[in-house]
């Protein structure tokens with residue numbers, strides 16, 4: 532799959548933009564706060580139906596304007612697809628594919644596969660469990676509609692149950708209604724656990740050879756799913772810990788407490804394994820994150836049978852030369868849009884000059900023109 536072009540109207544700091552993309556690498560070069568990430572956000576939004584920064588629609592509309600438009604042309608399996616997105620200030624957004632309006636965003640997911648990589652992704656190993664869960668959920672929700680549905684339902688049920696736990700403290704007669712929420716949670720939660728299990732195990736397999744290469748053969752990395760509870764025991768656990776939950780007024784058991792650990796075996800350590808979240812050096816943690824991110828691209832390819840488009844937001848400058856080279860090497864067959872605040876980091880890598888653009892105050896032109 533490739534993205535052929537994008538048109539923006541009153542999106543963020545772009546008043547009007549038309550940009551064609553080629554296969555291969557497109558580089559967006561510019562100072563800070565010129566609109567580089569905004570453009571990636573538009574591409575990501577048109578592909579994945581949400582802002583990678585978690586922005587609300589009204590925040591992405593150009594200041595003083597009431598609506599924004601994005602049009603993206605995509606070529607997939609020799610078919611042209613036109614995606615139109617219409618953001619409105621106080622109303623829900625409109626989406627159309629080839630001119631046909633869509634009711635549910637769910638129907639549209641999977642049409643365009645896109646992986647975004649930002650400097651925050653390099654932090655996932657050392658950040659908390661919530662960030663790691665978010666990493667897994669983001670990808671799974673895009674790849675797996677059943678997961679997306681279970682995830683949304685679970686989130687809703689969890690909110691309701693937590694609210695109920697609070698209400699029960701002054702309305703004890705509500706206790707009977709807990710049963711049905713427990714069942715909802717267990718139903719969708721078990722689905723989440725099983726799918727996360729499969730996903731993390733697949734991701735771990737793909738990560739292994741990548742990490743071995745990235746670490747010069749010195750380290751071996753496995754991802755381990757640290758689930759808070761087993762799928763088939765979840766309902767039972769909820770009942771067992773109900774008193775505790777009533778006291779704490781929140782749900783203490785379930786996949787919303789899951790984590791993933793990054794287990795490293797290194798030359799120095801012998802067979803002793805080390806948890807990179809806790810004991811990894813900063814360099815090791817970042818390399819683990821890079822390996823997992825590259826594995827994610829492979830996994831999307833495997834599961835969708837299609838090459839995703841890769842968006843790299845300011846990550847190259849965060850990596851040393853060796854890892855930059857490796858990254859650029861491994862993406863050379865994938866359409867990629869890279870943002871950077873200087874072209875020096877590409878000096879040692881050959882790239883097509885015609886695909887370098889300068890971004891300045893919401894305007895984009897060919898580099899050097």
Ligand SMILES: Nc1ncnc2c1ncn2[C@@H]1O[C@H](COP(=O)(O)OP(=O)(O)O)[C@@H](O)[C@H]1O
Nearest residue numbers: 543544563564565566567568569590592593594
């Ligand atoms: N809704 C908006 N309308 C107009 N300008 C915006 C809007 N949202 C953000 N901006 C501007 O976009 C700029 C940041 O763009 P961004 O793409 O994040 O920069 P960078 O080039 O560093 O990646 C800021 O100057 C900000 O004022």
Ligand SMILES: [Mg+2]
Nearest residue numbers: 567568569845
């Ligand atoms: Mg930026």
